[in-house]
Amino acid sequence: MHTDLVAALDIGGTKIAGALVDRQGRILVRAQRxxxxxxxxxTVMRAVDAVLDELTASPLWQRAGAVGIGSAGPVDATAGTVSPVNVPGWRDYPLVSRVRTAAGGLPVELIGDGVAIAAAEHWQGAARGHDNALCMVVSTGVGGGLVLGGRLHPGPTGNAGHIGHISVDLDGDLCPCGSRGCVERIASGPNIARRALDNGWRPGPDGDTSAAAVAAAARAGDPVAVASFERAARALAAGIAATATLVEIDIAVIGGGVGKAGEVLFAPLRQALTEYATLSFVHRLAVTPAQMGTDAGLVGAAAAALARSADAAVAAV
Known part of the structure; x- marks a missing residue:
């Protein structure tokens, strides 16, 4: 049987999604819990098993040659374990071996969710055609992944590109990770909203205190809301510029809920980049919204599995 498909799992704190994906990145079968x-x-693993059971029940399963997993992190691809911050029941959980067993012994590739989104955007989305890219998720947290030299660069443990925990304010607020002034502590959705509330912004009659509500207020000209997004944009610009200076990326792609805020984020971000990305080789750095949407994790996990299969085929020759 020709193995022209891969299985993909996208594991987060809200949902566990699964799919069978072809070599063009098309999703043919879906399952979710x-x-x-x-x-x-x-109990968490039983939900993963239920998703896999649905996939293996498909007649197309016979064509699957590998499984890719994009998981909330930290992950450890070397050990095959995951310890998602928002899933406390999983600490050093042996997810790779459990999925391999449930998938009938297929090879399994594990990467962090930020790396998975980078893989998807490079394969099918906003970073397509770029050999050196940083792709970010700015949402409840801030994560990311790198493409270097035309290839996904997950690093030894699958966490490379985790820009949310670069410090951009040496004397800044303590971050839950233990460091100070992290990008995530300034630019994530909850922190944008927290800062706006602390500085006197008040929600409308509906009581919505989300970053999306702050974005709406910023678009309407509320100065406190505008200032909170400008602060987030500066933190993102500093982190992106540091990354570009270190590894010479030429595009930064921003997805996630905060990335959907539009020009209230991207206008001050582009302006701040001119102040931080000052060296000649980072002047042409482009910043653009992500294109892949909610399927990015699945498509990126599939891309990682396909890359592993291709590497294995080359090694066998």
């Missing part, structure tokens, strides 16, 4: 994130580890 809510993540029982507050439950014990085995």
């Amino acid at each position: 809510p993540t029982p994130a507050r439950e014990d580890g085995e």
